[in-house]
Amino acid sequence: MTAQRFFVTGTDTGVGKTLITAALLLNARAFGLRAVGVKPVSAGCTLVNGQLVNADALLLQRYSSVPLDYAQVNPVALEPAMAPHIAAARAGLDLRADVLAAAVARVADQGHDVLLVEGAGGWLVPLNDTETMANVAEKLGYPVILVVAMRLGCLNHALLTAKAIEDAGLILAGWVANSTGPAMAAFDENLQTLEQRLPALRLGTVPFLGKSSTPDQVNTWLDGTTLFGR
Numbered sequence: 001m002t003a004q005r006f007f008v009t010g011t012d013t014g015v016g017k018t019l020i021t022a023a024l025l026l027n028a029r030a031f032g033l034r035a036v037g038v039k040p041v042s043a044g045c046t047l048v049n050g051q052l053v054n055a056d057a058l059l060l061q062r063y064s065s066v067p068l069d070y071a072q073v074n075p076v077a078l079e080p081a082m083a084p085h086i087a088a089a090r091a092g093l094d095l096r097a098d099v100l101a102a103a104v105a106r107v108a109d110q111g112h113d114v115l116l117v118e119g120a121g122g123w124l125v126p127l128n129d130t131e132t133m134a135n136v137a138e139k140l141g142y143p144v145i146l147v148v149a150m151r152l153g154c155l156n157h158a159l160l161t162a163k164a165i166e167d168a169g170l171i172l173a174g175w176v177a178n179s180t181g182p183a184m185a186a187f188d189e190n191l192q193t194l195e196q197r198l199p200a201l202r203l204g205t206v207p208f209l210g211k212s213s214t215p216d217q218v219n220t221w222l223d224g225t226t227l228f229g230r
Helices: 017-030 055-063 084-090 097-108 133-140 154-167 187-197 215-219
Strands: 004-010 035-038 041-043 046-048 051-053 076-078 114-122 144-149 172-178 202-206
Touching (some): 004 017, 017 035, 017 114, 017 172, 051 055, 097 114, 154 172
Parallel strands (some): 004 144, 041 076
Antiparallel strands (some): 046 051
16 A cells, blocks of 8 residues: 555644544554654653653654654654744754654655654744744645644634645645534534535544543544545
C-alpha cells in the first residue's frame, strides 16, 4: 500500500491536537497499519535525566505502534511554555522550516504505513521572523487534518484555517469536532454550519470527556475509514 502521511493542525493552541493525533494512531492500528506520530517542535518541556521532554511528544511516542527514539518524535524541545519562536530565541536557537521538515522526512523515509505530524499551536504560529508552522506543512506537502475546538469563535477560526490551508496548495483531508468544555451554545447548529462549509469529511465529534481523557477514550468517537481504510 502507499504510505499515508498527514499534518495535524488546530484552530488554536489547547484544542486537543495531541489527544486527537494519538487517537488517530490507534485508529490506524485498528486497520492493521504501522502508525507513528511526531511533533517536530514543542515548547513547555521539562528536564528528565538530562533531556528536555514534552508531555505531548511523549504521548505520541507511547501511542506509536513502532518504537521511535524521543529525538525522532520531537527533534526540537524548548523549555518555556510559550510561542516557539520566542522560546527558541530565549534558548539561543534558530528555528527553520526546512530543518524541521527534514527531520520529519527522515522518519517518513523509514517506511511506516502511517505518519502523523502534529504542528505546534495553530496554522500560522511563527517559527522565526519570516516563517510559520504552515511553511513546515508546505515543505512536507502532506494532506492536513484540522482539529476544531467546539467553542465560541470556532466558525471563524475553522473557516479561516481551512482557507489558509487551501491557499497553501494543500488538501484538507478531514476534520474533527472536539469539545473542549462541558457545554457550547447552539452546538448542533455550529456543527452543521461547519459540515456545510468545510471542504472535507468530519472524522468524528468528540464530546467533552474531562480534563483527564485518554486517546483510547477519544478513539471511540473517531472513524478513520476515509483516511486508513484503503
